Amino acid sequence: MPTTHICDLAIVGGGLAGGLIALALAKKRPGLDVRIVEGSPSIGGNHLWSFFASDIDEGNRWIVAPLISYGWTQYDIAFPAHKRTLKSPYYSIESERLDTVVRATLPPSALMTGRKVLAASPTAVVLADGDRIEAKGVIDARGPGDLSLLDLGWQKFVGMEFALDEPHGVDHPIVMDATVEQIDGYRFVYTLPFSATRLFVEDTYYSDTPDLYRPKPGSGSNSDPIAERVLDYAAAHGWQTEHIVREESGVLPVTMGGDFEAYWQSGGNKVAKAGMRAGLFHPTTGYSLPDAVRMAALIATASDLSGAGLHALTHDFARRTWKARGFYRMLDKMLFRAADPDERYRVLERFYRLDPQLVRRFYAGRSTLFDKARVLIGKPPVTIPRAMRAIGLLPSAKS
Structure with missing residues (x-):
């Protein structure tokens, strides 16, 4: 007979974003009844996530510190005309480690793995086996929405x-x-x-x-x-x-662009979202870990964990992040549309000649106005007319 599970918060999707939210809530709100619903048998899947120390705010490092599998103090880059060692702490997290820490931190009843989700609303989750979860709030972290x-x-x-x-x-x-x-x-x-x-x-x-x-x-x-x-x-x-x-x-x-609101609504208009489903990934690298940490910290300290409250919180954070990253989307247009495919490496080669602090802020998604100017100033590795067409300042050659 189908069962109805009652809890305070249901997290749909036990990947990186969902796992980090659950761990942050367990630390900051230990009395909260949380459920993670994941279709596969384990939390985190089969992944390796890497990040620079500067990607994570110092006040949020407690979220990822228990998960780190490996760490180094520097890294190399190599291009045909430029090689360099950059002094910057760099870390990796294995998905097996995420699974182990989540299982050690949350009670067994919180982990609903191997359960397929049919639908999610702001306060309910319907499972393929007929079970249902009734929650004060639901967060959908099942991966990308409609990327088209x-x-x-x-x-x-x-x-x-x-x-x-x-x-x-x-x-x-x-x-x-x-x-x-x-x-x-x-x-x-x-x-x-x-x-x-x-x-x-x-x-x-x-x-x-x-x-x-x-x-x-x-x-x-x-x-x-x-x-x-x-x-x-x-x-x-x-x-x-x-x-x-x-x-x-x-x-x-x-x-390179797109309609944020349409993307958000493709995953359910009024349902709170996290991770890739919320559009929270770096426009140039596609990496979602830094934003997933920021979202986990935000939710862990939120005063309103109702379905409506969580939707407003996650939507507003994701929308602000999207609006703040137009510069990176512009650079991506130049990379993909102003440079021939086999010449794209020249764009990155030039970038890696810049100041290491600028490079760190770029990966963290926090480039300053000076950083942006420095990236654009100088002899570009692509022709200026092609660059201007790529970002829409000149009409396309086909028009």
Whole structure:
């Protein structure tokens, strides 16, 4: 017989955004009856999230501190005409760690994993098995809404964690190695050393399409060109692979424009939202962790956790964030529409010659007016007419 579950707050989606909100509430509001509803058996899925220390406000670091799996004090970037080491703390969180911490922090009754959601309203969640959750407030954190409502490019990637036969000799991350062949847009390889013989290598593309061109399970095809490039990169560096510990792939939106309100309503007009579903991700990187931390801190200290109160809180925060990031969307237009795909790396190469503090603020989504001027001043790596057409200051060449 169907069961009705009663609670104070229901979080629909147990990914990064939902997990962080639950942990923040458990710390700040321990008496609150919270439920996380997640379709998969675990919290967090199969992901690795990385961030710079400067991405997180000092007052919010308590939210992510228990989740950190790895940390380094500096990182490298490499381009055909420019290489650099930047002194900046950098951290990674494994989804397994998020799952472990959430389970250790919340009571078992709070975790409703393996449960498919049919519908969510501001105060109720309907499950596929007939059960229902009645809550004072509901937050939908199930991933992206209707991305077709936004003007997008794509960051797509395939990553592999290797156990190696011998030490790899890498002591800090290589966040961008763009000395590799440029394929399908701006391509770079991302490397994280987890231990002396454990290494994560990811092949990343800033592409016009979200297609990863990977063989589908059961297709009978063994051809996986992106995975082969990851293996080739490891072999070229002399990293002899004992076995592949874990593999992940994904596609993130790079935003050039769109209708924020239409995007918000596509996920349910009056339902509170968090994470990608709220449009809370960096327009250029697609990364959602810094915004997810800010949202978790905001909700944990909110006085009104009703459905209406949460909707107003999350919508207003997401709308303000969207409006504040027009500069990044403009830069994305220049990257995707003013530069030829195999020349996009030049835009990033120039960017990484700038002041490290400017770079940190850029990734945090908090560029100052001076930062914005500095990014735009100087000889651009694309032609000025193409740049002006990309951002709409000149008519398209086809018009």
